[in-house]
Amino acid sequence: MGELRFNENLCLNCTTFDCLKKCKFVKLNGAKGNLEMLKIARGEDSTVLRTCITCYACEEYCEKGNHPFYLISEKREEKGIDIVPRPILKQWINLGEPVGRYKVGELREKTLSFGFVPEFLQWVKGKLFEDVMPSYVFGQEFFCNVAYLHFGRTSVIKQRLPIVMDNFSKLGIKEVICLHDECYGAFTSLAPAFGIEVPFKPIHYYEYILKRLEQLKDKIRPLNIKVAYQRPCSSRLSPPMHYLAREIFTSIGVELVDRVYQDENALCCGEVVRLQGLYDLAEELQRENIEDIVKSGAEYCVFNCPYCYAALGHKLIKKGVKPIHIIELCRMALGEEV
């Protein structure tokens, strides 16, 4: 994997300065943010390298597609700026290390990628996945490793992602349906940004689900419920896919309620911030998210990312809101027990 394709000139000619102006955490207004981004691009030190909490949002805010977040991550590592305690970093790097305990189903050219999320082994079943299951892969060998952006370790991604791509290729897989945004983002955003070719066609699972729901529309029983939606950081790598969630909700008779932290204004679930040791900020983020969801009047809170689900789900239950993953919600609409 090569060098990051970051175009300093795009920043020089930028007039919106959105990347850091819109950031909820770095809080640099106007040209000041632009100046810091240019300093980072030139290899100089910047406060941003110490204050960014890795919410990925600037990747979406930059309309020129200049990958400010990948740049921050690269430069942090180059300068030896650790954002998480060393033992936590070791723990997570060890977690993603391939150990030969992967699982594969009956593989076909089109396959589901569970990445390294064990919850999918439980959730992915029923009519929704009938036309592709049991073609799936699971395990560290198929884990995109993009999570290490949260730890400021692009080098781990650079080292492991090509091997992961190769593992897919060796199995003859031509189309990969990614069940996590990070995988999809790895193949459609991060890999191209670092100049690496992807040897298969990545498909976001929202695209797949929408298509399946269309095929199964006779079997859909509209749920007639109000839901809030918790957008994960990783969906910032593929914003157009995020908006498909609305179409999914419409097709299963679910009303998406308005909340403050919606769409581009989504707020981090806080768990990564906790890993960074920022207890008060993590508590604040979770409290704000939960209060916002409760205030929205939603009966359910729908999650895309299983880790946001794990971070907020049990706390939402205590407030009377039911947490559910979007796959389970769709299966519910198909009359399946979840």
Next chain:
Amino acid sequence: MKESIKSALIEIAGEEYVSTFEEELYFYGRDPGLSFPSNPHYVVLPENTEEIQQIVRLANKEGIPIVPLGAGLSLTGLAIPRRGGIVIDMKRMDRILEVNEKARFVIVEGGTSQGKLQAYLEKHYPRLRHSIPDAPPTATIAANVVIHGQGRLSQQYGFNSDLVAGMEVVLPSGEICKVGSCAVSPYWFSKGPPLPDISGLFLGWFGTTGIITKLAIKLYPRKKMRDLEIFVTDNENLISDIIYEVTHTEMVEDITIFAQPWPLFFKDNSHICIYFTGDTEEELEFKRRVIWKALEKFIESKEGGFMWVQPSMKPTFLDMPQRSVARFADVKRGGGFEYSGPILLVEKYPECMRKLRELSTKYNLAYSAMARIIDTAHCMMFAFAFAFNRADEDMVERARRAMAEVSKFIIEVGGVFWKPTVEEQKLTIEHIDSGTLKLLKMIKNHLDPNNIMNPSNWELR
């Protein structure tokens, strides 16, 4: 085996509670650890104190050994009848006799298991709990205090033996002795104070000075909620500082530390499990915050951090007793497991870890380290644990040699053996103060002149 002794035992306990069957003696002659097996001649399961008195008198008359047995889970051979004789299996004496809710103590018979008391309190006294050790629930309360066991409340209140509130003991002569307030009062609230504390004549003696037939233990508040945070560091030299800060908060129920090379997620780190309790969410969250803040300096220096314990992982960590030990015990298949768990200063943690890794490499054995903080970090129990396949003689021998090296090391670092093997007891005797040894001998010789009580343990003669 003498028919006359068997008949006498049957006369005392009844035919169905006496066994001389080889198949049964086989099981009473071993534990899952590394000690060499040795079968008893007789096994008897008495129903009450009077029967125990009669059995002890019989053994004295016949000059045969007696080994009182809880669940036989010490792993270090403490209840292996090395000189044969009679194993007194206490499991029929498992009645819970009295709970004094307001004074927070319970009186149980000597064979009552941890699991039985735990279930009983949960059902009848949901606001009370006892200090549950991380042993299988069949482990008995009496045997646990006799070995100075530790449990979930040891960080707050000390060794489980410190929580004894009174005892009834059958002496090696067959006489009954009451220990503590129960000797002069109907209430079992203290094992000693304000009287001369004679509980030390029995606690830590492994049944070589008497058999506990009844005991009272202190109970403590059981909060409605319990949670944990796990602080992780790869700098073992900081462990005692971290523990010092956490215990300073006085917010913590229990603290254990584990380190193991597998699965990879746990490699290269020590994991400090910090348990805390509360009756409300507010209380729990307040304590969580205080604990986090106490360790903030280690987080800021990037030397340590709190790992994410996902809700799905929590039941495993919050389990009482912990079952993870049993899983480690079978990691090599074949169910062999032994650990040496000395009591030593928390500051010795890094040296212990280095030694454990060195021995694991030298003898090619799977290792796991587990420590429990005792009594606001006055000391800790550090378990040097090796798993082995009992069907693999070479592996068993390697584990035996590794444990022998651990024993020497423990003495070198100023540790004291906890539930020591016979060999470790000998090492203790070699190193003990001469005045102390003299006193111990006087006690043992006076209480058990015929040396019939669990012989080969604490051989002071």
